[in-house]
Amino acid sequence: MKTRPQLTLEDCxxxxxxxxxxxxxxxxxxxxxxxxDGGHLLHFARMDGATPANAGIALEKGRTAAxxxxxxxxxxxxxxxxxTAMIKMPGILPVQGGMPIMxxxxxxxxxxxxxxxxxxxxxxxxxxxxxxxxx
Amino acid sequence: xxxxxxxxxxxxxxxxxxxxxAQQPNPLDAVPEKMPFDxxxxxxxxLDRAEAAIxxxxxxxxxxxxxxxxxxxxxxxxxxxxxxxxxxxxxxIKISQHKAATAAQFRRETKAFEAxxxxxxxxxxxxxxxxxxxxxxxxxxxxxLVGAIGCSGGTGSQDEVxxxxxxxxxxx
Numbered sequence: 115m116k117t118r119p120q121l122t123l124e125d126c127x128x129x130x131x132x133x134x135x136x137x138x139x140x141x142x143x144x145x146x147x148x149x150x151d152g153g154h155l156l157h158f159a160r161m162d163g164a165t166p167a168n169a170g171i172a173l174e175k176g177r178t179a180a181x182x183x184x185x186x187x188x189x190x191x192x193x194x195x196x197x198t199a200m201i202k203m204p205g206i207l208p209v210q211g212g213m214p215i216m217x218x219x220x221x222x223x224x225x226x227x228x229x230x231x232x233x234x235x236x237x238x239x240x241x242x243x244x245x246x247x248x249x
Numbered sequence: 250x251x252x253x254x255x256x257x258x259x260x261x262x263x264x265x266x267x268x269x270x271a272q273q274p275n276p277l278d279a280v281p282e283k284m285p286f287d288x289x290x291x292x293x294x295x296l297d298r299a300e301a302a303i304x305x306x307x308x309x310x311x312x313x314x315x316x317x318x319x320x321x322x323x324x325x326x327x328x329x330x331x332x333x334x335x336x337x338x339x340x341x342i343k344i345s346q347h348k349a350a351t352a353a354q355f356r357r358e359t360k361a362f363e364a365x366x367x368x369x370x371x372x373x374x375x376x377x378x379x380x381x382x383x384x385x386x387x388x389x390x391x392x393x394l395v396g397a398i399g400c401s402g403g404t405g406s407q408d409e410v411x412x413x414x415x416x417x418x419x420x421x
Contacts, residue, residue, distance in 0.1 A: 122335050123334055152339075154333075154339050154342055155331055155333065155342050156333045157331060157332055157333070158328060158330055158331035158332075159296060159300070159329075159330050160296060160327075161296055162295050162296050166325065166328075169327060169328045169329075
C-alpha cells in the first residue's frame with residue numbers, strides 16, 4: 115500500500131511560528147493559514163492588525179495551493195499570460211501567496227499568506243515551509 | 250351556511266375539550282425590564298491571547314485523549330486563530346468556527362441555544378447564525394466581550410469541557 119507523510123499539529127506550529135517570524139522581521143502584518151492536502155484547515159493565525167479580509171484571502175490562497183498542488187502564484191501567471199479563463203477555475207484564487215508543502219515527492223498541504231504585497235506573502239509562506247525538516 | 254355552522258360548533262367543542270388552552274400565557278410575551286446578555290463589545294482579542302486560549306483548550310483535550318478543532322474569533326466574530334489536533338474530524342473545522350462566531354455575535358454561550366431549542370423554543374433555529382450546540386463561549390476582558398472560543402470534535406459535553414479550559418485561561 116502507498117503511504118505518504120502527513121502534517122501534524124506540531125509541524126503546523128513550527129511552520130506558523132517561522133512564517134510569523136519572517137513577517138515580524140520585515141515589520142509586516144499578515145494572516146497565515148496552513149491546510150492539509152484536501153484543503154482542510156489545520157492551523158490559522160491572524161497577526162494583530164491584519165484584517166478580516168486577509169483571513170479569508172490567506173485561506174483561499176492556501177486552499178488553491180493545497181488542492182492544485184502548485185503555488186497560487188503559478189495560477190496568477192496563467193491569468194497574466196492571457197489565460198483569463200483560469201479565473202473561473204473552481205476553488206482557485208489566482209493570486210500569489212499560497213505555496214504547496216511537498217514531502218516525499220507529494221503535496222501534503224499548503225500555506226497561504228495575505229497582508230502585504232503578493233510576492234512578500236509568498237516569501238513568508240516559503241519561510242514557514244522551510245522550517246520543516248527536509249525529506 | 251350549514252357547514253359554516255358545523256365548523257363553528259366543532260371549534261367550540263375543541264375549545265371546551267382543551268380548557269385553558271387560550272388562556273395559557275406565552276412565555277415569549279413577557280417583557281423583561283433589562284436586555285439579556287447586555288455585554289459591551291471590547292477591543293478585538295490579540296493573537297497571543299487567542300493562541301493562549303487555544304493552547305489551554307488543546308491541552309485539556311490532549312489530557313483526555315480527545316481530538317478537537319479549536320477556533321478563536323475576535324469581537325467582530327472574525328477568525329483570529331485556529332488549530333486542528335491530529336486526527337480531529339473534518340466536519341468540526343467549520344462547526345468550531347460557527348460556534349465561536351455565534352458565541353461572539355450573540356454574546357452568550359451556544360449552550361443557551363441548545364437549551365432553548367431542547368426546551369421547545371424551535372423559533373431559535375430560524376435566527377440567523379445560530380448553532381444549537383454547546384461548545385462556544387464568549388471571551389471576556391474587564392466586562393467586555395473581546396472574542397469567543399469554539400470547540401468541536403467530540404460530544405457537545407466534551408467540546409464544552411475543552412472550551413471552558415480555553416476560556417478560563419484568558420478571561421479576566
